[in-house]
Amino acid sequence: MGQRGFAVLLAGLLAAVAVAGQEPVTGDQAAPQRQTSQQSMPSDRAQTTRTFLGLGAEPDKAAAARGEPLFQQNCAFCHGPKARGATGPGLITSDEVLGDDHGEHLVAFLKKGRPQKGMPGFPAMSDAQLKDIAEFMHLQVELVANRGGYHVLNIVVGSAPRGKAYVAAHCMSCHSAETFAHLGSKFRSPEQLQKGWIWPSRSQNPALVITATVTTSDGATVTGRVTQVSDFRITLVNEAGEAHAVELGNGGKDKGTTVEMKDPLSAHQEMIMTLSNRDMHDVTAYLETLK
């Protein structure tokens, strides 16, 4: 992958160079312990989020699958196909549903119904059937409340020809056709592709690491891959694999030390700041065709 190097001369003040991890962007109230969502399996993520949220018992998915047609036939008219309400109330936050783990209360409740509020009982159904209905309702709660189990839909919504035109107009000053060959087959999902072309992984491509040359006041220099930088210290690893830590003085006030950093992804950083949704969708649709 060819790339344009951006040299940023930083004397005294160190300018913006930050590489985000894949952090959930939602608020403190929303975020479990920062999950490495890209590495972990979706089932682990759902389980971790379930624990974090303190959700109730895990629904029995096989029972819920058996209960689904029963629910659609007997309950959906009033409560909606996903138990989110229709002519009758939604059941996602129902006390009866949330007070039950695996049918131990709901089976008896469903048998009787709540005639005073117009809900019929289902005395003819077996306990096993009613338990399956209960599990279906618990699964509907799970699908709403456990965001660790959410998954994106089919994100390929753009126009491939327009995406091709965008790539030709915006990318070829740095990249060659080789960059894009079979790109669509290098990611396990369109979502990963979309993320990967906008902000390629540095960990999977050594050519993308940030490098720096640090010159201290006595004229000594060290050049290498930056492992971390703050207002007060820069750490880097040189070509020989030796780690160096250079103190930068009080907030970079030590004018004697200069730091020159190069970020091969600078052009992508600029692109992210202005990328429109349509261009993003179009390019992803185009790259998805390059299998």
Add this chain to the structure above:
Amino acid sequence: MKLVIGAAIAAAMLAGAATPPTPHVFLDPETIGKAPTTSWATFNGDYTGTRYSTLTQIEPGNLNRLAQQWVFKTAVGAQRGAPTPVIKCTPLLVEGVLYITIPDHVWALDARTGTEIWHYDWVDHGGHLVGQRGVGIWKSKVFFLAPDNWLIALDANTGKELWKKNYADARKQYFSTSAPLIVKNHVIVGVGGDAMDMPGFLDSYDPVSGERQWRWWSTPRKGDPALKTWPNETASDHGGGMTWMPGTYDPELNLLYWPTGNTNPVFAGRGRPGANLWTEAIVALDADTGKLKWYFQVSPHDTHDFDNTTAPILFEAMVDGQPRKLLAQAARNGFFVTLDRVTGKYLVVKPYVPLDYYSGLSRNGEPIPIPDKDPSVGGSINIVNATNWQAPAFNPHTGLLYVNAVEGKAIYYLTDDSEQPSGYGGTGVGIGPEQRVLHAIDPLTGKAAWVHTYPNLENAPVTLGPSILTTATNLLITGDDQRNLIIYSADKGEVLWHHELGASESGGVISYELDGRQFIVFGAGDTLYAWALPQ
């Protein structure tokens, strides 16, 4: 510093006592809200939210002598969903006793030595253990909110439980992290939780009996004209607007200023066309009745979890030759907002980070979102939250409001494109670099007097501190996300001092005078640190 700690331990051992004697804490409710000097009596120190200390012992000329006096480690081990519990509280200090919290735990510490006086340990049945902002104090009672929505009154001197009251159902994903705010004979309690489309509320309780005095719902009920900002009552009843951060209070106007959280369903707005009042707003409520006086909605019809929970800071300023009572907020949607706090009318609504999701302001000054920037199936690229719960500060000498912000982008996907979405209904995935920036903003113009960009290659989660404290000696005390506590000059943003801690500053920074010495106390990771000039 080991010497100091060692000496303290030795002194304690010589006295033959593993724990200090029972203290005699009594906080007169009339004094709550005074400028914090010999106490730090509320989450924000006083009622203004400025987090401004008038103490002058620690100043730019003696920072090189600043030294750690003691540390206290919480050390409770892993908690459910939180392998490493982090101190996210602002400590309170009353009569030489410090009160700190993490979820499920309260400690009273001797502020002279950091020695534990008592420790209260709650066994929760649900709720999220994501953070705990601290306690409230009224007379000799400490009020603590448990994750599963119990308001617990403790004896401030012994830690004994006096009474407790459950105010929300954890099974419905309500959970509590806030610090109660004490106003006169009101214990004001907010709540969190947005996984199940429940409505937010703010409660007031009697500090003696625990009886509820009033409840204000964050979304309108039947018969309220604000219902026209929702498609129907059901949507409003499930509309979110949590009150999970402490608000501020003006005793003269007897108004509480409370920030309200995100709308529900969170990312999927299809089932709730309209502005969705009073979520994502700043509301002014009568402290005695909970009645709404005015509101200003910072993010009408939010679909990005902008969760408008940063502190509304109260200050006075001359505008066009007239003294004005004002309120300013660096909102999580990236707008800086200054309002007249008597009327709620806006003076300034201006982005403080680069924004591209709004097309302008309404007649009332509310940002108008661009529908194309809503989360979508193919993804919508937009800003990350510009800040979070960590406390901003305001310095009356510089006239500047300080906030630690984040600039970055995320792709927001709609994961539920049905006509009746529920829960989050979507997700946001960070893309590219995120940059932490400290802003010093003039609230009368919304323009930055200075900014400080924190260099970093691996940003810590934006939900971890640092909070800010500013002082009468032109200090601004905060930190980066690489374990450095940093002191800047408040007027110019010059780095005056820094020190590398064991973890990044993670809770509120407070300052108080004790035995004639000024202390700076804050949590970082699982440890509470106390700093001062040597004796």
